[in-house]
Amino acid sequence: MTDLPPADFRERITSSFQRQAAMRLIGAQLTRTEHGTVEIELPFDEKLTQQHGFLHAGVISAALDTACTYAAYTIIDPAASLLTIEFKVNLMSPGRGEWFLFRGEVTKPGSNIIVADGRAYSVGDGPAKLIASMTGTMMVMRGREDVAG
Template sequence: MSETDRGDFRARIRRNFARQAAMQTIGAALTRVEHGVVEIELPFDVKLTQQHGILHAGIISAALDSACGFAAYSLIDPEASILTIEFKVNLMSPGRGERFLFRGEITKPGSTIIVADGRGYAISDGPAKLIASMTGTMMVIRGREGITG
């Protein structure tokens, strides 16, 4: 599939991101949309922490899943959609920072199954700190009622 066959994937991703109530709820913003790469940023909010004041693993996982899923969206035709069918998250360092960056990148494109890798970073003063990684498998969905691109 050529780049022109995908239509305006950036606009489609932005529309779909705006429809994701979960990302709105946590205050996430879509900050980069490229072919095969999507970034989502999130400011620190105490309401998103676990009992030790660290960003909750569920929030980290949700943001990485969305970044990887939308990176997959950048590869598919406009009539198709994406559903995550599997992922694994490694939590490498406590989620402490003023804000967080979640990057999803395509590792293996495909017509039915797409594999993506994600990285989560805590950002404060100094260099960004890697806090999590994810490998996810996404399925391209076509012609399923209630699921559209």
Template sequence: MSEINSDTIDDRIRLSFARQGAMRTLGAELTRISQGVVEIELPFSEKLTQQHGILHAGLISTTLETACTYSAYTMIESDVSLLTIEFKVNLLSPGKGERFLFRGEITKPGSTIIVADGRAYALSDGPAKLIASMTSTMMAVRGREGISG
């Protein structure tokens, strides 16, 4: 595996995130990129809730999966892409808060398969509240037409 330049990876992730229509639609913001860790923040919006007024589970899953995948991008070469091949979500508490923090963190790096764990937190006046956890598995994709960073 060749050496990974953190400046290049940071730029690559930011450019890729900017191309994600789903994250743009949600109003999500990429707030941290470091070796093996990526964080995304999302403001509360009534448009993102389910019938009980809490953040929709599908949106929690989507944003956690995105944070996990980008955390994996910090571990691979710039000519490699990733596709999620599996994830498991545990919804632990209702998604009530002013903002939400989604953190993806590498559990097991690899050259073909990478595993990451994600945590979602509701942020308000008090301490952050854990609302969901995820374990996700990504597959490295090399040289496949139409799939790039």
């Protein structure tokens, strides 16, 4: 990416993430915020599993969507906001581990539409394991008082 990031993007993203009740509910934490990249970590919690004891696909999808959208937030004008308009998740391995890392990275910046890719990793004994990938499309919204970052 060649565009310079808005100067206050870390503060804006941290503030916005703190207002995300869904991420608070599942125990997710914002751990890295860079130009075009955001990481979220989530400790394993049995309450977030499906019937086989694996991290639920809905939780994986929600965390990946959040990481990708905040990655896109790092490159937009501070007065703009974003809404996800589409995403596709590939679940590649069962979600089991001590904790999980969700990384979102901007793939294609744009003035109206931004595409980001996400990767979810399980971490435990041994190296991190890729468990899911996502491609998401976000719409940049401007001039909407009812929707703010």
